[in-house]
Amino acid sequence: MLSNERMTKIALVGTKDLMKDTIEVLHSLKIIHILDFKEQDETFQIGKPLGEVSKFSEILLSIRSILSNFDIRPENLKETYSKREVTRELEIEVLNTEKEIKVLNEKITKLNSVLGQINNLKSIGDLENVGLEKNFLKSFENIISSKSNLEAQRKKLKDQLESLIAEKSSYFLQYEDFLSAEIDKMEAPLRFTTTTNTFLVEGWISEKKYGVLEETIKKRFGNRVHLEKVKFSDEETVPVEFKHPAPVKPFELLLDLFEYPKNREIDPTFALFITFPLFYGIMLGDIGYGLVIFITTILLKMKLKTEGWRMLLGILEYSSLYTIAFGFIDGEFFGFDIFHLLGIEEIFGLHMPIIDRIVDFMPVLIMSISIGVFHVLLGLVLGFFNVKKAHGFKEAILEKGSWIILVISIIFIAASNYISYLFIYVGGALLLISIILLVVGEGFIGLIEIFGIMSNVLSYVRLMAIGLSSVGVAIVINSIAMDIILPKGGIFVPLGYLVLVVGHIGNIMLGILASFLHSLRLHYVEFFTKFYEGGGIKFRPFGIKY
Amino acid sequence: MGELSVIVVILSAAISVGVTGIAAAWAGKHIGSAAVGAMAEKEELFGKGLVLTVIPETIVIFGLTVALVLLFVVLPQIL
Numbered sequence: 001m002l003s004n005e006r007m008t009k010i011a012l013v014g015t016k017d018l019m020k021d022t023i024e025v026l027h028s029l030k031i032i033h034i035l036d037f038k039e040q041d042e043t044f045q046i047g048k049p050l051g052e053v054s055k056f057s058e059i060l061l062s063i064r065s066i067l068s069n070f071d072i073r074p075e076n077l078k079e080t081y082s083k084r085e086v087t088r089e090l091e092i093e094v095l096n097t098e099k100e101i102k103v104l105n106e107k108i109t110k111l112n113s114v115l116g117q118i119n120n121l122k123s124i125g126d127l128e129n130v131g132l133e134k135n136f137l138k139s140f141e142n143i144i145s146s147k148s149n150l151e152a153q154r155k156k157l158k159d160q161l162e163s164l165i166a167e168k169s170s171y172f173l174q175y176e177d178f179l180s181a182e183i184d185k186m187e188a189p190l191r192f193t194t195t196t197n198t199f200l201v202e203g204w205i206s207e208k209k210y211g212v213l214e215e216t217i218k219k220r221f222g223n224r225v226h227l228e229k230v231k232f233s234d235e236e237t238v239p240v241e242f243k244h245p246a247p248v249k250p251f252e253l254l255l256d257l258f259e260y261p262k263n264r265e266i267d268p269t270f271a272l273f274i275t276f277p278l279f280y281g282i283m284l285g286d287i288g289y290g291l292v293i294f295i296t297t298i299l300l301k302m303k304l305k306t307e308g309w310r311m312l313l314g315i316l317e318y319s320s321l322y323t324i325a326f327g328f329i330d331g332e333f334f335g336f337d338i339f340h341l342l343g344i345e346e347i348f349g350l351h352m353p354i355i356d357r358i359v360d361f362m363p364v365l366i367m368s369i370s371i372g373v374f375h376v377l378l379g380l381v382l383g384f385f386n387v388k389k390a391h392g393f394k395e396a397i398l399e400k401g402s403w404i405i406l407v408i409s410i411i412f413i414a415a416s417n418y419i420s421y422l423f424i425y426v427g428g429a430l431l432l433i434s435i436i437l438l439v440v441g442e443g444f445i446g447l448i449e450i451f452g453i454m455s456n457v458l459s460y461v462r463l464m465a466i467g468l469s470s471v472g473v474a475i476v477i478n479s480i481a482m483d484i485i486l487p488k489g490g491i492f493v494p495l496g497y498l499v500l501v502v503g504h505i506g507n508i509m510l511g512i513l514a515s516f517l518h519s520l521r522l523h524y525v526e527f528f529t530k531f532y533e534g535g536g537i538k539f540r541p542f543g544i545k546y
Numbered sequence: 547m548g549e550l551s552v553i554v555v556i557l558s559a560a561i562s563v564g565v566t567g568i569a570a571a572w573a574g575k576h577i578g579s580a581a582v583g584a585m586a587e588k589e590e591l592f593g594k595g596l597v598l599t600v601i602p603e604t605i606v607i608f609g610l611t612v613a614l615v616l617l618f619v620v621l622p623q624i625l
Contacts, residue, residue: 257593361614458608465607468614517600524597 004267005206005241009232012201014225019199023188025220030543033204033239036191047189060179072169094175097168104161111154118147204239238263241539248273250314259534266382279519281322283466284511288334290323292508329354335474364464372460379530380404386531398441405434456526462518470511477503555621559613566609573602
């Protein structure tokens with residue numbers, strides 16, 4: 001679960017007459033991440049594109065402009081468009097339709113400008129008072145009266161255009177698919193290394209799928225195209241292909257925004273899956289807000305189908321569930337003290353609400369800092385394994401082990417207040433060890449970084465502070481509406497409800513944004529800096545449209 | 547003496563929230579405009595820019611914490 005797909009580097013060599021067929025095969029397999037060709041010299045040169053790419057690109061461009069102008073997208077179509085073979089007839093049809101649309105569009109613009117001028121003429125009709133001759137003005141009136149006629153004409157043209165678009169939009173989509181794939185294939189040699197008579201493709205493939213590629217190449221070309229695995233050093237950036245289970249998948253987006261993990265580095269997506277929604281929930285913590293976000297994400301999921309949106313909504317969905325859970329702990333429903341209002345004292349023997357975070361902010365503050373200590377500790381432990389994998393055990397102890405012991409010693413010293421004063425000696429001894437290790441590992445400058453760790457941990461105070469400010473605003477909205485406006489009665493009643501609705505919508509939007517950003521920040525700045533290097537690239541198989 | 551220290555504590559709480567708020571806003575303004583500028587050059591920087599803009603808010607969060615501690619922990623001890 002924590003490791004990603006294992007990649008292997010491959011090289012594919014063949015004679016140039018087979019290049020087109022090879023590209024065809026690779027494009028249909030969609031399993032190879034092609035490396036771009038880099039160094040050019042006298043023997044090895046960059047490949048030339050096949051066929052007339054520029055002509056195809058031009059057509060593609062005009063089709064895409066039609067698609068975006070009329071908002072034609074696969075998910076907007078009623079019938080699913082079939083991916084038929086693109087034939088000569090279809091091509092001609094699409095190009096003719098494109099011309100037709102252009103002509104219709106031109107006519108409509110012309111009519112629009114004429115109608116605009118007539119509208120300007122209308123004001124001239126008032127000139128009668130100035131003393132202009134009546135006959136002269138009549139000719140203007142004739143023009144003005146033809147306006148409705150022109151408008152009808154315009155409407156007719158618009159209808160014609162619309163029906164044309166509705167009829168042919170599936171063709172357009174299909175042709176766009178075809179063209180972009182075709183251009184992809186034609187431009188592929190630009191990434192290959194070529195000599196006068198041969199070509200070489202370098203790329204990455206997941207180890208599991210190597211067999212499939214080998215078999216296909218063998219079947220298609222026999223021995224005429226040669227495929228082999230190439231050795232690669234640890235320094236090389238290996239493209240990353242995640243294989244997370246469905247619930248964890250949305251959190252890949254957060255790495256997409258930051259950086260992909262480098263080769264052999266621990267993939268933090270699973271840690272994000274556990275702690276990101278938790279922090280979000282602690283900060284927002286309100287049953288009502290959680291429900292609103294949950295329902296909104298469910299509704300939006302039906303509408304927005306692109307991958308990025310799905311991931312974002314997936315993250316928000318999990319986070320809203322945590323928000324509802326922490327809402328029960330804090331006893332908040334749109335800022336109201338729900339258990340108090342309903343008169344519920346106990347549920348399952350627990351005093352409700354478990355923590356009233358407005359009154360008892362000190363326990364929440366201490367809890368936030370303890371979460372910070374453990375989160376930073378987790379980051380350091382992950383960092384320990386990363387360094388151990390890359391540079392060995394000794395380095396790991398000196399670089400990360402010292403910090404781990406330091407944080408543990410602080411935990412011991414803090415615990416001595418609550419459990420037993422003996423803990424302080426253990427903590428002191430550990431602190432001494434860690435400082436020695438620190439000085440050995442990083443010199444005396446390392447000691448300065450202790451303040452860095454301290455500010456990292458204190459930064460988790462925001463788990464309390466952001467929540468507190470969000471509740472604060474909610475309570476203010478409630479008291480303005482309930483205590484000040486509503487008691488006045490009469491026309492103030494709808495106004496009071498308006499304040500409630502608008503205020504809470506605003507506060508929910510702020511809450512979503514603030515909790516999201518601050519939870520993200522805690523991970524990027526406080527957590528990732530302890531172990532994560534990043535700098536990897538995404539696995540982009542050749543043949544898949546982006 | 548007693549009254550004066552109460553005034554000082556409350557004033558300190560007000561200053562710690564107010565001044566850190568202004569500081570965070572000022573820093574946010576500069577970072578925000580720089581982040582948008584960087585994004586115009588390179589769109590992949592969106593994630594990093596987004597996080598950079600919330601970094602100075604730590605200042606005001608610390609200010610708020612200090613104010614809360616002053617008002618709810620220090621003040622009752624003086625009174």
